[in-house]
Amino acid sequence: MSPSAPLLPKEDTREAALFFVVCALCFLASFAGLVARSAYAAADTWADQVTGEITIRVRGDEAAAVRAREIANASPGIDTARLISRSEAEALLAPWLGSSGLPEDIPIPFLIAASATRDAPAVADIIDRRLKEEGLDAIVDEHSVWSSDLRQSTNAAGLAALGAVGLLIATAVAVIAFATHAALLARRDIVEVLHLTGARDGFISSLFEQRFLMLGVRAGATGALLALATAAFMLFLVKQSQDQVWLLPQLSLSLTDGLILGVTPLLAGFAAMISARVTVMQSLSEMV
Amino acid sequence: MKERNISPDTPTLRFDRVSVSYGPGLDVLADASFELRPGSMTFLTGPSGAGKSTLLKLAYLALRPSQGRVSLFGIDTARQSRAERALTRRKLGVVFQEFRLLEHLTAFENAALPLRVAGDKEKRYRNDVRELLEWVGLGDRMNARPATLSGGEKQRVAIARAVVMKPDLIIADEPTGNVDTEMADRLMRLFRELNRRVNTTVLIATHDMELIRRTPADVLRIANGLLSRQGQESGR
Ligand SMILES: Nc1ncnc2c1ncn2[C@@H]1O[C@H](COP(=O)(O)OP(=O)(O)OP(=O)(O)O)[C@@H](O)[C@H]1O
Numbered sequence: 001m002s003p004s005a006p007l008l009p010k011e012d013t014r015e016a017a018l019f020f021v022v023c024a025l026c027f028l029a030s031f032a033g034l035v036a037r038s039a040y041a042a043a044d045t046w047a048d049q050v051t052g053e054i055t056i057r058v059r060g061d062e063a064a065a066v067r068a069r070e071i072a073n074a075s076p077g078i079d080t081a082r083l084i085s086r087s088e089a090e091a092l093l094a095p096w097l098g099s100s101g102l103p104e105d106i107p108i109p110f111l112i113a114a115s116a117t118r119d120a121p122a123v124a125d126i127i128d129r130r131l132k133e134e135g136l137d138a139i140v141d142e143h144s145v146w147s148s149d150l151r152q153s154t155n156a157a158g159l160a161a162l163g164a165v166g167l168l169i170a171t172a173v174a175v176i177a178f179a180t181h182a183a184l185l186a187r188r189d190i191v192e193v194l195h196l197t198g199a200r201d202g203f204i205s206s207l208f209e210q211r212f213l214m215l216g217v218r219a220g221a222t223g224a225l226l227a228l229a230t231a232a233f234m235l236f237l238v239k240q241s242q243d244q245v246w247l248l249p250q251l252s253l254s255l256t257d258g259l260i261l262g263v264t265p266l267l268a269g270f271a272a273m274i275s276a277r278v279t280v281m282q283s284l285s286e287m288v
Numbered sequence: 289m290k291e292r293n294i295s296p297d298t299p300t301l302r303f304d305r306v307s308v309s310y311g312p313g314l315d316v317l318a319d320a321s322f323e324l325r326p327g328s329m330t331f332l333t334g335p336s337g338a339g340k341s342t343l344l345k346l347a348y349l350a351l352r353p354s355q356g357r358v359s360l361f362g363i364d365t366a367r368q369s370r371a372e373r374a375l376t377r378r379k380l381g382v383v384f385q386e387f388r389l390l391e392h393l394t395a396f397e398n399a400a401l402p403l404r405v406a407g408d409k410e411k412r413y414r415n416d417v418r419e420l421l422e423w424v425g426l427g428d429r430m431n432a433r434p435a436t437l438s439g440g441e442k443q444r445v446a447i448a449r450a451v452v453m454k455p456d457l458i459i460a461d462e463p464t465g466n467v468d469t470e471m472a473d474r475l476m477r478l479f480r481e482l483n484r485r486v487n488t489t490v491l492i493a494t495h496d497m498e499l500i501r502r503t504p505a506d507v508l509r510i511a512n513g514l515l516s517r518q519g520q521e522s523g524r
């Protein structure tokens with residue numbers, strides 16, 4: 001004779017539905033988590049890249065530009081300062097003005113790109129003052145100003161995203177609890193027969209806890225893996241069509257990504273397990 | 289054979305002024321008192337809807353009395369903890385009127401359920417359960433699921449499950465309601481065997497007066513919420 005069947009029946013349609021619900025919710029939650037995480041990372045890289053960049057626009061002749069470059073270069077806290085050539089400037093403007101080049105007679109301000117060492121205090125102001133002293137007509141543009149604006153706004157967006165992920169997780173847990181409860185009501189007869197046969201509450205409950213823990217973990221892992229696959233696929237598509245990848249979310253499977261993908265199934269399994277326990281214990285408490 | 293360390297004087301089952309009401313105007317049992325001596329065999333009879341199943345539910349701890357006290361093996365069950373009541377239930381073998389077999393388990397697994405719940409290993413009980421199922425005429429239906437069994441076959445699986453632990457008290461609700469006279473007598477013999485050989489106390493609800501006449505046992509009668517004992521000596 002074959003070894004005895006488990007005391008609980010195989011999954012029925014209700015549990016299959018629960019699997020689907022948990023899987024879908026975990027997909028959404030971990031996808032949102034991955035997106036939020038990678039948006040954070042992208043904003044970080046982006047802000048890092050522009051921090052320390054100073055642009056100086058010089059009106060006047062080339063001599064003024066060269067002089068301005070020398071002043072900038074000599075300022076404390078500046079690594080390098082270089083004059084951007086007319087052709088480079090045209091290339092930068094090409095997206096807006098077309099690639100046919102600019103008519104010779106349109107004046108383009110000379111541009112100097114300077115990179116400041118990290119945390120050099122108020123370099124831009126110093127350069128600006130010196131240029132003014134020399135009587136040069138120049139505007140100093142410090143990216144770190146707007147990069148801190150950028151940081152602030154990405155922090156706010158990140159916080160909002162995090163809030164959304166949190167809400168999604170809370171919803172997922174609640175829905176898993178409800179669905180588990182519903183799936184279990186159909187098992188009340190089994191609970192009662194086991195109870196009347198002399199099974200202890202903890203024994204009966206643990207049967208269901210194990211079952212729903214496994215169901216939650218399997219469904220959660222499936223959802224999380226689907227989320228990972230979807231994120232990777234989306235990134236692949238975008239990378240195919242654009243080359244400015246640095247603007248895009250970074251999917252590098254960092255520790256955080258791993259954490260999101262690992263925690264999702266555990267959370268789902270735990271939510272299902274706890275609600276199974278609560279439901280069974282509640283049913284049992286109504287029995288003598 | 290199991291050890292019994294209950295004093296021979298302690299009643300197996302005792303009702304003290306037990307009343308049950310399912311709601312206002314739904315009084316099923318009023319002030320019922322009786323006791324079953326260890327090793328006794330008793331029929332509970334009465335018209336349909338009189339409250340036989342209700343009384344048995346009180347006895348197998350599926351229902352709390354509205355008033356009064358139900359004691360098993362000398363202990364007031366209301367004073368027991370849930371874990372203690374679970375252990376008390378393991379000394380009972382119950383045949384439910386509606387069988388309550390687990391649909392996903394085979395006849396063999398259903399019959400063996402109490403052993404599993406009590407933590408026994410299958411290889412230790414396999415032969416006993418087989419023998420028992422053969423005895424109730426289900427030797428060739430052991431791997432069948434309840435859905436594929438006839439009413440009488442289900443009933444016999446339910447009976448096998450009730451007696452498999454050689455319980456101290458068997459409580460059977462219409463255990464012969466779905467079988468022919470010959471099988472009914474065979475099943476009664478099973479209860480009698482346990483009653484005689486292991487001193488099992490037996491309480492059987494039935495409205496089959498013929499069965500009662502054929503089987504020597506005490507008779508409790510319930511009608512209009514009142515319980516009365518009818519003189520018929522246990523033929524031991
Ligand atoms: N859970 C319940 N809620 C309300 N009323 C109930 C409940 N269970 C039983 N009753 C009522 O209590 C009365 C006794 O029912 P019970 O099942 O004990 O009768 P019985 O003697 O076993 O009948 P039968 O011979 O038909 O099995 C019936 O009138 C029934 O309708």
Ligand SMILES: [Mg+2]
Nearest residue numbers: 340341385461
């Ligand atoms: Mg009944």
